[in-house]
Amino acid sequence: MNLTKFILAAIAAFVLLLTCRTAGAQQTSKVYRVGALFNGKPDVAFETLRKELARLGYVEGTNVVFEARFAEGQLDRLPGFAAELVNKGVDVIATYGGPATIAARKASTTIPIVAALVADPVAIGVAATLERPGGNVTGITNNDPELASRQLGILKALFPKLARVAILSDSDIPGADASGLAPIERANVTAARAVGIAPQVLKVHGPTPDFDTAFNAMVAERAEVLLVLEVPAPFRNRKRIAELAAAHRIPTMYWGGASDAGGLMAYGTTFTDTYPRMPIYVDRILKGAKPADVPFEVISRREFVINLKTARELGLTIPAEVLKHADRVID
Numbered sequence: 001m002n003l004t005k006f007i008l009a010a011i012a013a014f015v016l017l018l019t020c021r022t023a024g025a026q027q028t029s030k031v032y033r034v035g036a037l038f039n040g041k042p043d044v045a046f047e048t049l050r051k052e053l054a055r056l057g058y059v060e061g062t063n064v065v066f067e068a069r070f071a072e073g074q075l076d077r078l079p080g081f082a083a084e085l086v087n088k089g090v091d092v093i094a095t096y097g098g099p100a101t102i103a104a105r106k107a108s109t110t111i112p113i114v115a116a117l118v119a120d121p122v123a124i125g126v127a128a129t130l131e132r133p134g135g136n137v138t139g140i141t142n143n144d145p146e147l148a149s150r151q152l153g154i155l156k157a158l159f160p161k162l163a164r165v166a167i168l169s170d171s172d173i174p175g176a177d178a179s180g181l182a183p184i185e186r187a188n189v190t191a192a193r194a195v196g197i198a199p200q201v202l203k204v205h206g207p208t209p210d211f212d213t214a215f216n217a218m219v220a221e222r223a224e225v226l227l228v229l230e231v232p233a234p235f236r237n238r239k240r241i242a243e244l245a246a247a248h249r250i251p252t253m254y255w256g257g258a259s260d261a262g263g264l265m266a267y268g269t270t271f272t273d274t275y276p277r278m279p280i281y282v283d284r285i286l287k288g289a290k291p292a293d294v295p296f297e298v299i300s301r302r303e304f305v306i307n308l309k310t311a312r313e314l315g316l317t318i319p320a321e322v323l324k325h326a327d328r329v330i331d
Contacts, residue, residue, distance in 0.1 A: 032058065032286050035090035035111075036068040037081055037104055039097035039232045045116075045275050049094060052279035058286075073207030073236055075099045075172045082107035092285045094278055095139075097232060101126055102174045105137055112291045114281045115139035116274040119230065121296055123183035124175045130296040138291040140277045142256075142269035142299040148191035151253050151267050154304075155225055156195050158265075158322055159251075164198045166223035166250070168214065168241065170231040171203035184229055209233045215244050223250060228263065230255035230271065238263075242310075251314055259305035259330065264314065266305045273299045303327050 034053070036046060046068060050060065058064035067088050069081035082103040085093055092112045095101040101115040105126050113126075113136055120143050121127040128134035130141070144150075156162055167188050175182045181189065185201055192199040200221050202214045218226065226245050228234050234241060238254065238261035245252045245263065254261055256268030277297055284294065307330040311318050323329065 030063060032064045032092075033088060033090040034058075034064055034066050034282060034286075035085035035088065035093040035104075036066060037078065037085065037093055037095045037100040038068070038070045039073070039075060039078070039100050039117075040236055041070050041072045042068070044272075045096055045278075048275040049279055049282070052276055053282065056279060056283050058283075071100070073232065075205075075232065078103035079106065086111060092282055094282055098124055098174055099172060099232065101137065101139075105135075109136055111136065112285045113137040113139070114278060114285060114291075116141070116278050117271055119143055119184050120175075127296060130298060132292070133294070133296060134292050136291050138285075138294040138296055139281055140274040140297045140299065142271055142274055144269050144300075144302070145187075147255070147268045148188040149194065150302075151227060152188075152191045152195055152197065154265065154267060154322070155227070155253055156197070158318065159225065162197055162224055164200065164221065164223050165192050166200045166202055166218040166221070166226045167192070167229065168226060168234050169201060169203050169229045170233040171205040172233070173231050184231065188227060188229065204233045206233065209237060211237070211241065211244055215248055215250075218250065219248060226250050226252045228252055228254050228258070228261075230258070230268075246310065246313060249314060251316065256303045259303075259307065259328070262307065262310060264307055264310045264316070266303070268302055269299045270301065270303050273301060305330065 036049060067085055067090055071077045078100055086107045092114060093104045095104050095113055095115045097117045101118050104113050115137055116139055118141050121141055122129060126137040169185050173182045189199045200223055202217055204210060204214055228241055238258050242252055242262040252263035254263045254266040256266055257270035257272050259266040304326050305328045306318055306326045309330060
């Protein structure tokens with residue numbers, strides 16, 4: 001190779017190297033804006049999102065910025081917060097709870113949304129199917145179509161003569177039909193009637209729910225047990241509800257993962273299982289995946305916890321046949 005060819009080859013190699021470095025610099029200089037919208041207040045869910053995204057290579061202040069909004073139980077603030085996130089130009093919105101997801105979906109049909117803590121994404125209209133969401137919303141759900149029937153089956157096994165059940169819900173959850181019942185409420189009413197139990201649906205709402213009125217109504221209707229639904233107001237106040245139920249001598253059944261409430265029993269999929277999955281979905285979206293084509297992940301692991309301390313306080317004896325099916329017993 002003569003000198004001229006050598007120089008030209010060297011120049012070409014240098015230009016190629018410079019181009020690669022420039023492209024790499026442009027790629028790494030991208031700063032992602034991750035929006036997060038919560039029904040409640042800052043807690044382990046948001047910390048998990050930040051920590052797990054950091055583990056995946058998203059360094060806060062370097063290549064990711066978080067825009068988090070917390071309704072703290074005032075669900076009427078969610079639409080305004082969702083609009084703020086859209087105006088901030090976020091690349092994705094992580095939502096926690098049905099109302100937060102609905103608010104984000106109404107604020108934008110183009111910005112990708114990754115949802116968690118949504119009982120039934122199809123029923124509330126944010127996904128066509130769990131397998132092919134079809135819009136701008138995907139995520140993780142602990143939706144369990146058999147939950148209501150399984151919970152009521154356990155209650156019937158424990159209280160064979162059970163005739164009346166109170167069902168505590170939240171009036172602010174989306175998807176109510178002409179009867180005023182949301183999908184999760186309809187499922188529980190149907191399951192109760194299927195085993196010969198008369199259901200009484202009671203709804204509270206807001207950051208300061210009126211539980212006294214709800215419990216007075218339970219007593220008036222002679223409710224024998226209380227089924228607490230995994231919806232915003234009961235979710236935030238689960239320990240207070242357990243205290244009031246104990247004071248009124250009413251046994252309680254909670255959703256899976258709510259054994260910390262102090263109720264008699266908790267059964268079902270565990271909402272905390274969705275937290276570490278959220279950052280994985282956010283990462284997929286930031287890398288180019290389209291929510292319309294990303295199936296919802298369904299958490300399927302169920303947990304059954306019995307609180308014997310609460311049983312003793314209520315003067316109840318849990319049959320050995322029921323105890324043997326518990327994954328964990330609190331004594």
